[in-house]
Amino acid sequence: MTSPIGPALALSAVLFACGVAGVLLRRNILVVYMSIELMLNAANLAFVAFSRLHSALDGQLFVFFSLTVAAAEVAVGLGIVVAVYRKLQSVDVDRVNLLRN
Amino acid sequence: MAVGSLVVFIICAVVAVFGAWRMITSHHPVHSALYLVLCFAATAVVYLLLGAPFVAVLQIAVYAGAIMVLFLFVIMYLNLGLARDVLDDRRRRIVVGVAAGALGLLVLMIALFGGGLGQAVKGPMPYRVEDIGVALCGPFALPFEAASVQLLVAMVGVMTIARPELRREADRREAAGR
Numbered sequence: 001m002t003s004p005i006g007p008a009l010a011l012s013a014v015l016f017a018c019g020v021a022g023v024l025l026r027r028n029i030l031v032v033y034m035s036i037e038l039m040l041n042a043a044n045l046a047f048v049a050f051s052r053l054h055s056a057l058d059g060q061l062f063v064f065f066s067l068t069v070a071a072a073e074v075a076v077g078l079g080i081v082v083a084v085y086r087k088l089q090s091v092d093v094d095r096v097n098l099l100r101n
Numbered sequence: 102m103a104v105g106s107l108v109v110f111i112i113c114a115v116v117a118v119f120g121a122w123r124m125i126t127s128h129h130p131v132h133s134a135l136y137l138v139l140c141f142a143a144t145a146v147v148y149l150l151l152g153a154p155f156v157a158v159l160q161i162a163v164y165a166g167a168i169m170v171l172f173l174f175v176i177m178y179l180n181l182g183l184a185r186d187v188l189d190d191r192r193r194r195i196v197v198g199v200a201a202g203a204l205g206l207l208v209l210m211i212a213l214f215g216g217g218l219g220q221a222v223k224g225p226m227p228y229r230v231e232d233i234g235v236a237l238c239g240p241f242a243l244p245f246e247a248a249s250v251q252l253l254v255a256m257v258g259v260m261t262i263a264r265p266e267l268r269r270e271a272d273r274r275e276a277a278g279r
Contacts, residue, residue: 003151003226004110010209011114011147015140017205018121024197030130030176034137037168038121041144044156052151057228061241063156064233067163068248072255074168078175079259085179 008049016042029084029091033077040070106150113150117143130176134169141165152226155233 015038022035044063051059084096120140127133141164148157237245260267 004107005151007107007110007114008147008151011117013208014118014205015121015144016208017201018118018125020204021197021201022121022125024201025125025194028130028181030172030181031125031133034124034133034172037164038124038137038140041141041160041164044160045144045147048148048151048153048156051153052226055227057232057236060153060156060233061236063153064159064237065244065248067159068252071163071168072251074171075255075259076262078171079263081175082179082263083265091179091181 003052005049005053008052009046012042012045012049015039015045027092027094029081029093029096032093033074033081037070037074040066110147110150113143113146116140117147130181131173134172134176137172138165138169141169155230 019035019037019039019042022038023032026032026035044066047059047063047066049059051057081091085091088095117140120136120138120143123136124133124140127136141160145157145160145165148154148160
């Protein structure tokens with residue numbers, strides 16, 4: 001079995017660039033969160049590719065911890081989205097400009 | 102590199118990039134979420150090609166299963182309509198497109214030509230899924246416990262953020278008990 005390391009890293013780079021473009025282009029806070037998830041996923045792909053390159057398990061373990069962080073981040077982020085929507089009746093990131101009240 | 106795995110990789114890569122691109126450009130948030138699920142599923146197949154079946158299953162179960170269902174639940178709970186925000190500012194679109202493209206191209210060039218990473222690694226991955234479990238209970242036991250504490254803190258934090266009336270009630274009880 002052979003594994004494509006370089007192409008996998010290239011795919012990771014393209015997915016990360018897509019995530020960056022999504023964060024910068026979109027104003028819908030949910031789509032911004034999804035783009036952040038996409039970037040985390042691209043980083044995970046790079047972790048797994050390097051884990052394969054060095055035939056070491058550490059990269060896959062880092063992916064495990066990165067996944068728990070992503071899950072916690074999504075839960076907290078969506079909680080904030082729900083709170084903001086109750087306050088502003090909107091999920092536009094440009095309208096979220098208050099620290100309190 | 103074996104032709105079979107290369108063909109599978111190319112198909113999955115095209116599907117993943119297509120899903121990511123449509124996720125950014127879809128007007129409806131539900132469409133964005135479903136295209137992102139497609140992208141994650143294609144990435145899971147790439148994980149299998151890279152000899153990481155555990156990560157592939159985690160990807161499907163946690164990302165495509167739990168996280169994206171949470172996203173869809175919130176989108177439908179908030180009853181969000183069409184998002185008229187994307188692609189409506191031409192100058193911003195061009196600037197962001199060029200910046201993201203340059204970033205992607207830069208990392209792509211480094212990945213393909215820097216340090217001789219272009220070659221494929223032959224032979225099976227010398228670890229199995231049970232080795233991950235052993236590592237999580239051995240040298241990675243402390244981070245593993247920290248991850249569980251982190252998830253607990255996130256859960257409590259979400260309940261505090263999303264339901265401020267709970268916090269107010271707790272404050273009132275504390276004041277009454279004093």
